Amino acid sequence: MKNLMLGRVLVIASLLMMGGAPLDAHHGAASFDTTKELTLQGTVTEWIWANPHCFLKFDAKDDTGTVRNWVVETGNPTDISRSGYARLSFKPGDKVTVTLQPVKSGAPVGRIRSVLLPNGEKLGQQAPAPRAGAPPQN
Amino acid sequence: MLKRLIVIIVALVMWFSSPDVRAQVWNSHGMIGAQQPPQTGPAPPRDMTGTWDAGGAGIAPRGSPTAPLTPWGEKKISTYKPGDGPRAPSVIGEINDPLSTMCDPAGFPRNLLFELRPFQVVQTSNQVLMLYMFEKRFRTIWTDGRALPKDPDPRWYGYSVGRWEDDSTFVVDTIGLDEKTWLDNAGNPHSNDMRVEERYHRVNMGTMELTVTINDPTAYTKPWVGRNKLALRLIPSNVDLMEMICSGTEAQEYKKNMGK
Numbered sequence: 001m002k003n004l005m006l007g008r009v010l011v012i013a014s015l016l017m018m019g020g021a022p023l024d025a026h027h028g029a030a031s032f033d034t035t036k037e038l039t040l041q042g043t044v045t046e047w048i049w050a051n052p053h054c055f056l057k058f059d060a061k062d063d064t065g066t067v068r069n070w071v072v073e074t075g076n077p078t079d080i081s082r083s084g085y086a087r088l089s090f091k092p093g094d095k096v097t098v099t100l101q102p103v104k105s106g107a108p109v110g111r112i113r114s115v116l117l118p119n120g121e122k123l124g125q126q127a128p129a130p131r132a133g134a135p136p137q138n
Numbered sequence: 139m140l141k142r143l144i145v146i147i148v149a150l151v152m153w154f155s156s157p158d159v160r161a162q163v164w165n166s167h168g169m170i171g172a173q174q175p176p177q178t179g180p181a182p183p184r185d186m187t188g189t190w191d192a193g194g195a196g197i198a199p200r201g202s203p204t205a206p207l208t209p210w211g212e213k214k215i216s217t218y219k220p221g222d223g224p225r226a227p228s229v230i231g232e233i234n235d236p237l238s239t240m241c242d243p244a245g246f247p248r249n250l251l252f253e254l255r256p257f258q259v260v261q262t263s264n265q266v267l268m269l270y271m272f273e274k275r276f277r278t279i280w281t282d283g284r285a286l287p288k289d290p291d292p293r294w295y296g297y298s299v300g301r302w303e304d305d306s307t308f309v310v311d312t313i314g315l316d317e318k319t320w321l322d323n324a325g326n327p328h329s330n331d332m333r334v335e336e337r338y339h340r341v342n343m344g345t346m347e348l349t350v351t352i353n354d355p356t357a358y359t360k361p362w363v364g365r366n367k368l369a370l371r372l373i374p375s376n377v378d379l380m381e382m383i384c385s386g387t388e389a390q391e392y393k394k395n396m397g398k
Contacts, residue, residue, distance in 0.1 A: 028221055028226070028229075028230035028233060028396065029199075029221065029222045029226050030222075030226040030227060030228050031227075031228055031229050031230045048391065048392075048395075050385070050388040050391065050392070051382065051383065051384055051385065051388055051389070051392075052238050052384065052388075052389060052392055053392060053396075055392065055395060055396060057395070071395045071396060071398075073392075073396055076382065077380065077382075078167045078168075078255070078380050078382045079167065081167055081380070082167055082169070103229075103230075103398065104228060105228075105229060105398060107398035109395075109396055109398050
């Protein structure tokens, strides 16, 4: 039973992200389905710490028990380092629970909303950037 | 012997407690200025020396509200598929932004209208140098009184001359900008005829405002303001900024993995 649950889609929530896309979306804002959010349990295969955006690759089973290799992005190293992400945040084999927003195309691609690490630490979206005094222009 | 030991210990304590040693900041993402109380005292005249940060407002991912495009501008933008704004495609792999997909230089003034991360200003006797964290690029602004070139060959970052309008306002004019660059992250275009004015107004020691005006009659029906008194905060001079470089191989890897 536990295995069946492992990797299943736990939550499909709608009506999210009403406030517009976050900062980490500006290399492909329109490609994500902002009405969906999935939570998957899986095993890290690779963590790419690079520009323009960092991304995590992990294996997770879908509802039918098929393992798919997901690719989920977060922001650039400069911005996400403020939210606790680091070059060594993940290593292959780590068991993680990833909450993500998938792309519209149905491919196993998305962007990270949060990641629960094996030690219980939770990494979220990148923190909103502080302003230098004036209201932002966008 | 004991006296010498005491002298050495006192010297070491003094050295380790000096601000330069204590407060070295390595690999900072910037945005430090926003976390500190602003320095509100008077600024030295005709001096912008230091590292400046616009915080989150510098990133401006959605693009700029522009003046209406001319037919030339409409034709130019029709082939652009940017990562954000109204023209963004629904699949990441279709984006053709030369900066985010190929790591072409952002060019000027896109480096001010998008991803304006911390930048350092260095003043010499005949130049103002601007050293940008994003892309790790620099611009040379000549202050030796020279005129702008006539009919220059286009460049990614153009040809710039600057002058002090008064003790707290530095004005830069730039021409010779290659139209293959985009103006922002929404893919707003420009022509080789564009002229850009930057106005840096130092309000006080810790704050400066940047206004950028785009004048390109080939692409736009009238001049427009891309940055309107964007607040820049002085950040500590001992901060070592992270590298934030667009690498072609990394961008290719990103597109390969995310572009589905």
